[in-house]
Each structure stands twice: as C-alpha cells, then as structure tokens.
Amino acid sequence: MRPSHPIRGSEITSESAYLNRRDVLQLAAAGGMALAAPSFAWAATGLAAKPGGYDPKEEITPEADATSYNNFYEFGTGKADPAAKSGDFNPRPWSIKVDGLVGKPTEFDLDALMALGLEERIYRMRCVEAWSMVIPWIGFPLSALIDKVEPLGSAKYVAFETIVRPEEMPGQRGIFQPLDWPYVEGLRLDEARHKLTILAMGMYGKTLPNQNGAPIRLVTPWKYGFKGIKSIVRITLTEEQPASTWNRLAPGEYGFYANVNPAVNHPRWSQAMENRIGGGGFFGSNERPTLPFNGYGDEVASLYAGMDLKANF
Ligand code: MTE
Numbered sequence: 001m002r003p004s005h006p007i008r009g010s011e012i013t014s015e016s017a018y019l020n021r022r023d024v025l026q027l028a029a030a031g032g033m034a035l036a037a038p039s040f041a042w043a044a045t046g047l048a049a050k051p052g053g054y055d056p057k058e059e060i061t062p063e064a065d066a067t068s069y070n071n072f073y074e075f076g077t078g079k080a081d082p083a084a085k086s087g088d089f090n091p092r093p094w095s096i097k098v099d100g101l102v103g104k105p106t107e108f109d110l111d112a113l114m115a116l117g118l119e120e121r122i123y124r125m126r127c128v129e130a131w132s133m134v135i136p137w138i139g140f141p142l143s144a145l146i147d148k149v150e151p152l153g154s155a156k157y158v159a160f161e162t163i164v165r166p167e168e169m170p171g172q173r174g175i176f177q178p179l180d181w182p183y184v185e186g187l188r189l190d191e192a193r194h195k196l197t198i199l200a201m202g203m204y205g206k207t208l209p210n211q212n213g214a215p216i217r218l219v220t221p222w223k224y225g226f227k228g229i230k231s232i233v234r235i236t237l238t239e240e241q242p243a244s245t246w247n248r249l250a251p252g253e254y255g256f257y258a259n260v261n262p263a264v265n266h267p268r269w270s271q272a273m274e275n276r277i278g279g280g281g282f283f284g285s286n287e288r289p290t291l292p293f294n295g296y297g298d299e300v301a302s303l304y305a306g307m308d309l310k311a312n313f
Helices: 015-021 081-085 110-114 142-149 245-249 297-304
Strands: 095-100 106-109 119-126 131-141 157-162 184-188 198-203 217-219 232-238 273-276 287-289
Touching (some): 095 142, 106 110, 110 198, 131 142, 142 232
Parallel strands (some): 095 232, 131 273
Antiparallel strands (some): 119 131, 157 184, 198 217
C-alpha cells in the first residue's frame, strides 16, 4: 500500500468534471435540492443529515483530493484507479445481509439503512501509508444497525464483507489478482458499537462516490484507513475473531486492531508523522505528528485498558 511516488496533478479530477460524471444527489444540507430520481430516496427521508458533533476543527480536505486519491483494489492497485475505473459499478439497488449470532437476521435495503438516522461527522482519517485527510462523512452509528438484529450473548466480533462483482470491478478480473476476494474486515463487538463507529452513505453533502465505497462503507476514525471496508454486502456477528484482508496478507505489517499509534512503526516505515493531503499540496509540505488513536484517545482508549498495544497492533 506504500505509495512509491506522489500523485501527479494530472491525476486529480477537477470538481466540475467530477460532478458532471457522477450520479449526484445533493443533500438538503448542501443546497436543498434533490436531483434525478434515485432508486433510493435521500430526499424523501429528510436527509438533512443532522450535525453529528464530531468535528476536529481542522481544515477539511478538498473534495477533489478525497475522491481522486484512493485505495480500492477491486478497481485496481493505483491511487487513481478507483476514480478512473469505477464508472461501470452500479451501487443501486443494494442490500446488506446481517446474520450470524443474532436473534433477528435481517436483510436491509438502502432506505431501511438510511432510516437509522443520518448525521454529518467530520473526522480525521489516517492511512497506514502515513497520509491523512479530514473528511465530512454522512452516516449512521453502526450500533443502531446492530441493535436491530439483537445480538446473542455469544457474539464477540463483527465481520464485514465487500461485494464481488468482476463484471463491474476491473481489479477483480484478469490474471493478476492482488488480494483474495471478497475483501473482508472485522471489529470487536464493543468497537463496532462505539459511538464513533459509523457506516457512511455520503460525504461532502452527497451520496458516496463509487471510488469511496458506494453505497455504504465502514468508518472507524481512530484506526488506520484500511479498516474502512467499502461497498459492504454482508455483516456477520461471530464468536471468533474474523479475518481481515491486510492482516491475512501480511500479518507482520498489518494488525487486526490497526489502531493509529505513532509509537508502533510499520516494519518498513515510521508512523510518527503524517502528511495531511490537500491545501499545501501532497507529500512533503504538510507534515504533522500523528496522535495516538488519531486524536480520539479520550473517547476510545478505555476500549483497550490493560491491553499491550505493541503486541496487539
Ligand atoms: N475496501 C475494499 N473493499 N477494498 C479496498 O481495497 N482499501 C482500504 C479501505 N477499504 C479497500 C477498502 C484502504 S487500504 C484504505 S486506505 C481505505 O479504504 C481508503 O479509503 P478512501 O479511498 O475513501 O480514502
């Protein structure tokens, strides 16, 4: 995942080109109009996402950067691939199956998911590759979904799975397959129920673009970005710790917990500093120290009381 060179200016999609290309549905918060006729009804549910109260008061990353410099290997391994090669992906209609150790296994369509209550939350995001962004997400607390299915007492973890759709995802075709599909991730149940954990359906006041994980993806802002599994189709409550794609591929490099921790370096690079993308440019000009738990320690450190975070990285 380590970038070998900075992104070139020519790879950055301009805001206007980007808007023209997308199925844009403005949220009420971003201008009050609902465009086109979506197969799921942002507008009908009064999607004026309410402010979620999580705002680091730092400069928001330009939308053009957050939507053009991505990791989404189903569309290719390059940072520009997800924006360039996800045009054939159709995220609607969609549903998520929630099953496993629950009293009420349920399949939720997008309207049912939206009804769980959308909020805008501005979160710092720190990639394991040592760059960071600040992104205004629109989503609902994952705990609201988990409550609906009534977890059994034996449930200890939550496993997530991305869609497999090679006909629409060029990174899943061809001879070279960089990862085993489906992309999978996991959280401990208490992490999944934590108030900071959301399933995002939008960003920057709009529905989620394909390259950022349309129509719905995980966001855990105190963990490295690779935990943020995209285009989720299945969520399973389990007793055993579930597999995580990067941990399975390189367990010495990517831990299951993946909590942002400046004191635990990746074996091939330091995690002490990060480059905030946008504004002053890409790499080199916007360096700042990385904070434990990405600055969310007051909220989440208690989840790990008594644990050795160097062993459980
Ligand atoms: N989810 C899927 N399904 N496939 C992926 O390749 N990449 C992960 C994560 N979620 C990935 C994924 C990685 S490595 C990162 S850093 C984040 O998505 C990037 O999210 P962003 O492109 O919205 O910044």
